Amino acid sequence: MSTPTHDPHSGDRPDRGTDTATPGTDPTNPSPASAKGTADTAETNPAAVDMDEPPAGGSFARYFLRKLGGAATSMILVIVLGFFAFRMLPGDPVLKIAKERPMSPAQIAELRSQYGLDKPVIVQFWDYLVGIVTGDLGESYVYRKSVSSLIGEYLGPTLLLTGTAAVIAIALGLWLGQLSAWRRNSLFDKLASSTSLIFWSVPTFWLGLILLMIFGGTLQWLPTGGMITPGLDPWSPAGIIDVITHLILPVVSLVAVVYAQFLMIMRASLLEEMSEDYLTTARAKGLTEDEVRRRHAVPNALLPTVTVVFLHIGGLVAGAVTVEAVFSWPGLGKLTFEAIRGPDLPLLQGTFVVFSAIIIVMNLAADIVYRFLDPRVRRA
Amino acid sequence: MSANTPAVDGAKLVRERRLNNAKKNWALFRSDAPALIGAVVLLFFIVIAIAAPLIAPASMLDVTQQLDVPRYAPPSLDHPLGTDDLGREMWVRILWGARVSILVGVAATVMSMLIGTIMGLAAGHFSGLFGGFIMRIVDFFIVLPSLLLAIVLSSVLERGVFTIVVAIGLTSWASTARIVRSQTLSVESRLYIERARILGAGHSHILFRHLLPAVMPLVLANTTLTVGGAIIAESTLSFLGLGDTSKESWGTILKNSMDVSAATSGYWWYVLTPGVAILLVVLAFTMVGRAFEAIINPALRSR
C-alpha cells in the first residue's frame, strides 16, 4: 500500500469522521491492509524530533464506553425488532396460529387478550419493555410455562455445546490455518484448504445427519440424541463421561463447518503478512524461519483474524439451532426449533432476544480483548 | 463524445482492449481446473432444473400415483437414487428440488447484493450523521447472524418461496456491505477521488463514476460466492419447517427425511442424495466465485 506522503493534516481531514477514516481501529474491518493504513498515517508524520511523535493513546474507559454504547445500540435494535417483527408485520400472529390449529373464536379472543393484542400498540410496547427489564418474556403457548424459565432451563446445555465447539474450532482453525499459509502450496496446504472448502459447502445440519447416521445409526458407537442417559446423575463421573459421549457428535458437526472458515481466514491473513518488511528484518537478524513465523508473522496475522473469528461466533451460535434439532440436544436451539413448529411466537421472540444478547455480549468481549492484543488500537 | 474520426478510432481501441481483457480473463479462468469443473457442474444443474418438467413430469411426484412403487427402496437399477417414504423416486425429487433451491439461492443473492452494495457504498462514502447512522445499521447486521433474523422473518410472514427469498435477502447483505464498505473506504482515500473533487465533482459523480465501478467487480465475484450461502440458508430454513411444504426443494427433502428418522433407520440414500446435491452446487458456485475473485484481484489468489 503506497500512501502518498501528505501533510499529516490532509490525512486527518476533519470532514471525515475519524472513526470511519481509520479502518484499522474498526474491528468490523479486519483486513490487514487497512490495519496498516493506521500505521501509515502515523508514519507520514515525521519532522522535528518530539513534536512529531504521534499523540499518546486514548483512555481505556473512553474506548470501553464507546464499544459499550455500540453494543447497547445493537441490543436496543434487537429489542425493538423483537417487538415489531412479531406484532407489526402483516398477519396477526394469533390468526396465524389459528390457521395452523383449529380454534374457536372465543379461544382466539382469549389468546388475543392473553398476548395483550387488544391493547394499543404503544401500551403493548411499554409492557414488553417492562417485561424485558424484569425478565418477563411472556408465556409459551406450547409449553404453558413462562418463557424466561424455559430459557433459563435450556440455556446451560447450549452454552456447553457452543462453548466447547467454539474453543475447538478456533484452536483447530487458527493452528491449521497458519501451518497452511506457511507451507503454502504444499500437499498439506492443498488438503487442508480443499477439506475446508468442502465443509464450507454443506449445511451444518446435514453433516449432523450424516454423522448421526454413521456413528449413531450404523456403527452405534455413540448415542443418537439427548444430553444424558435418563437416570444418570450428571455430576457423577459416569454422568460426566455420558455427557461427553453425547456431546461428541453435535460438537463435531458444529466444529467441522466453522473451523473451515477460521482456517481460511487465518491462512489468508498470514499470507498477507508474509510479504511484510519486518519479516525481512527478523530474518536479517538471524532468526530461524520457525522463529520468524512464531514471534513475528503469527502475532500480526492473528489480529485481523481475531475480529473475524468473533464475528463468526454468531454464526456458530445460530448453527446450534439446527444441530440441536438433529441431536435433540436440550438447548435453546431445540427450543427455537420447537417454537417454530408450534408456532409459539412468544417463545420464538424470547429465544431470539436471548440468542442475540449472547452474541452481542461476545462481540463486546472480542472488542475489549482486541484492544489488549493490538497496541495500535490503543490510540483510538 | 463528439463525432470526430479519431475519437471513433479511440472507441475501437477501447473495444479491442476490453476484448483482450476478456480473452485474458477467460484464459485465466480456463487455467483454473476446479473453476472449470465447477462451471460444468453448475451448467448441468441449471439445465436439469429448467428441463425438469420435460425429463420427469410433475405426476411422478404425485403420491397417489406411486401406490405400486416400493417405499424406502434402496438405490438399484429400477430406482437409481432409491425411493422415499411415500414411494416417490429420489432422483425426481432432486430434479424438481433443484428448481426451487437454485432459484431461491440466486434471487436471494441478487436482493442481498443490491442492499449490500447500496449500504456499503453509503457507509463508506458519506460521513457525518448520515454516514454514522448507516454504519450503525451495517454493524448491527454484521453482528447478528443472518440465520437468526431469517428465522424470525420467515416465521412471521406467510409461508412461501417468496418469503424465503425475502427472509434470506433481507438478512444476508451485511457481509457484502462490509466488503463494499472497506473497498469504498480504500478507494475514497485515493488521490483520484480528491482530484475529482478539485475538478468540481459532487457526490453523484464520485459515487457513480468512481466508487461504483471500483466495487462492482468485487460485488460480482462476491455474488457467485454468496449464492452458495443462500442455497445453504434455504435448505436450513426449509429443514426447520419454514419453507414452502408444497414445493420440492432440497431442504424440504431433508426435512422429510428427518421427520421419518431416515438417518437412524438406515435409509441412507434419503439423507445422502439431497445433501450431496447441495454440496455439489454450493462447491461449484464457490469454485467459480473464487476464480472470479482471483481474476479481479491477483493478490487474493492465495485465499
Next chain:
Amino acid sequence: MTDLHFENVSITYRSSSDRGDVVAVKDVSLDLPAGATLGIAGESGSGKSTLIMSALRLLPKSARLDGRVLLGGQDIRELSFGQIRAVRWAQASIVFQGALHSLNPVREVGSQIIEALEHHSKGTWTTPQKRRDRMFELLAEVNIEAAKSTAYPHELSGGQKQRIMIAMALACEPDIIIADEPTTALDVIVQKQILSGLARLVAERGISLLMISHDLAVLSAVCANLAIMRHGRLVEYGPSDDVCLSPQEDYTQQLAGAFPQIGDPESRLNPRTRRPAEVARAEPFTKTDEVVLEAKDLSVSFDTRRGRERAVRGVDLQLKKAEILAVVGQSGSGKTTLARSLLGLQEVEAGSQLFFAGKPLPRKAKELRAFRRQVQMILQDPAGSLNPKRSVYEAVVEGLKVQGIKDREYERVVGALAAAELTPAEDYLESIPQELSGGQRQRVVIAGALALDPQVLIADEPVASLDASVRGEILSLFLALKKNLGMSALIITHDLGLAWNIADTVAVMKRGEIVEYGEVEKVLSDPQHEYTQELLAAVPRLGSQSLVRNE
C-alpha cells in the same frame, strides 16, 4: 574485520508469468574493503535493493544468483543455513527504511533490539540484564530516551523509528552496516541528523558502510565511493567526488544534473533536463503585478486527538498573474492545508479572508464549482491521481464533464494534452494509466487541469514521487505554461532546489506560519530567518562527503 565483494554478480527472478525470467542485476562487481563507505545510487528498478539483499542471502527463493558474493572471504552461497544465520547481523546488519514497515508493529521496539542480541550474544550479552543494559546503551547512542524502549513503532515519529533501526543495526557490533534508503520519506532536517549520526557512529567504530539510495546527493554526502546502477547494470563506479562532479557517463550526468545546486546561476529558472518544454511565444509572459489569488490572515484549525490544533496561522499570501510561487516547508508545516484552503476544499477559521480576482471566495457548492474552473490543483502522486480503470481521454475529459462544458470536447482534450506536451496527443487518448510512465502520468494530470483553462495551478509536490531524471521535464513544463499561457502557479514543496529552479517567489512555512517570504534570489542567497538558514544548511550537496567532514 570483514570485507564484502561482489564478483560478477547476476541475479535473475524466475517467474512463471508470461514475462519470463526477470534479470534484476547483471554482472555487477563491487568492493567494500573493511572500514570503507560505498554508496549505490539508482532509480527504482535499477536492481540496487536486490543486490544488497544478496549480501546476506535474503533474496526470495525465486531468485537465482550467479557470480560470487564474498563476505569476509567466504562465499555466502557455500554457507549452511545455520552459518548464514550466525553471520547475519553479527557480521553484517541492515538499516532498513524504518519509516516504512520494517519494525514489527505489535512489539515494543526495545524488545526488537534485544531479540538481535539474543541471537548473537557473542559471549558478551549473555544474560537478560546485560542485554537490557546494552539496549539502553544503544538507545542513548542514537539519542532516544530510555523510556521509548517500551514504545510501539506507531507511537514514534519517522525519525525516531529510523534511529531505532540504526540502534538495532549497531547492536551486535557488526563489521558491515548496509543502509537501505535510510532517509527516504524523512524531512531534510531530520535526514541530516540521521545521516550525520550514522556517519559518525560508523566512522567511530571503523564499520564499513554500504548505502543505497535514489538520491545521489544523500550518498555523496556520506560515502567515499559511489556506484551508479541502471537497469541492473553498473553504469559508473569511482570516488564520490569524481562521480558527482565530473560524471563520465550520460546517465550519471543526467542524474547529477537533476539535483539543483542552490545558488548556481546556471540552474536558476532553468531546470536541467534533456527534454525541455517548448516556449512558443515570441514574448513569453513574465510575472505581473495583477493579483489573482490572495489570502489574508488565513487560519485553519483541526480537531485532532491532541485537541484543537492550528495547522495554518495567520498566513498572508499573494499570487500574481504569471507568477510561480513556491511554498516550502517540511511535512506538518501546514502547506498542504494552505493549498486546500485556497481551493475552498477546507473550512477556514472566521476572520480569514480569501480572494480570487479581487472577489471573496464563494462558499456555495455551485459557485465553488464554477470557481474551480479557474483554480486547479495537481496532487502529489500522479499514479494515485488517475483512476486506473479510465483512459487518458476519460481522465482529461472528467473536468469538462463535471463542469458541464459540452462544446468542442475533443479539441479541448487534445489541446490540453498538447499543452502538457504529451504529443502526439491522439496516440495517448486511449491508453490507461498503467501503460504510461510516471512523467507521462503527471502530464495527463496536468492536462486534466489545463482542459478547464484555469488561471491558477496549485501543485502539491508535483515531482516528489517521480524519478530524478523526470523531475526536470515536469518542472520545465511548469515554466513553459507560465511563459506560454501566462498561468500563475503555487507550488507546494519540501525542496528548496525546486524553488531555485522555477519559482519567482518563495514562502517558507514552519508550523503553520510563513516565516520568510520574498523573491527567490533574495531569500535563498541571503536567508534572514533562522529556520530558512537551517533548511538551507540541511540540503545535501553533491560531492565532498559534506556531512562526514563537517561533523
